[in-house]
Amino acid sequence: MAHRWTNDLTRADATPRALWLNRRQIMAGLAAGGAVGSALPAAAQAALEPNPIEDIRTYNNFYEFGTGKDDPARNADAMVIEPWSIEVDGLVDNPGTWSLADLMDGLTVEERIYRFRCVEAWSMVVPWNGVELADVLAKVGVNPEAKFVAFETVVQPENMPGVRRQVIPFPYVEGLRLDEAMHPLTILATGIYGEPMAKQNGAPIRLVVPWKYGFKSIKSIVRISLVEEEPPATWNIINPREYGFYSNVNPEVDHPRWSQATERRIGGGLFSPRQDTLMFNGYPEVASLYEGMDLAEFY
């Protein structure tokens, strides 16, 4: 597959660790001097380094395994991920049960270092390994009537304590408009730091849409459907006022119960200041997808 897009955050651009630590110490010093709570200006955030693998694997949201941040790391090992197949259905030329290997066959796995911003106002930087969703969709052949892509997570009640307790409705479902799904930033990730995805991060394959709040990035996918109507999305069903279908990261549209203007970087340390949240999470290239849409109305 042709490489159609170049990441703006590559290893080469990442802040050298010494410099980063140094800056953190400076900021900590500022904080101690009375600037506690002030956000870093956007320019200071331009260079980011990925979070350590331990952060990424131990601070998770995966409600199938419980609602605590440490529940997924504790419980997800029980999830059975081999063999894995994905049901592809709806408005496609090649519907059916695809093995993960067949779906990935011939596609280029790339590293994408992305900002990851949870709607709860914490963030990380994650070096994903994955393929462009557009390449997978090209393979299954999208029919012209298709307008949206719907996704569904595996349900294994015997292995998933959160499913047994029905902490939210399952299966977890999500969706994207077709043009969002086709955008080169949108990937299906199968690894992190060059290693197979840990189960708590959504093994063996999960969606990553870096300009949207984290809950759009559905884990452990077993169904992909091409549909005409906007599909249901789990958090949108639970509380449509608080979690819109689009859920683009937007510092100017607050959650009804908290501000979205700033975020807490996981691993930043006790005195690290909050960072400014960036429009579209720092991916302005997606703005054209929403031209003419009121982003406060379609949140």
Ligand SMILES: Nc1nc2c(c(=O)[nH]1)N[C@H]1C(S)=C(S)[C@@H](COP(=O)(O)O)O[C@H]1N2
């Ligand atoms: N199936 C499923 N996918 C999910 C979730 C979930 O509970 N179940 N949580 C979402 C939320 S709220 C976030 S922030 C991210 C967290 O991904 P991470 O744990 O890999 O950082 O996964 C998203 N995908």
Ligand SMILES: [Mo]
């Ligand atoms: Mo989230």
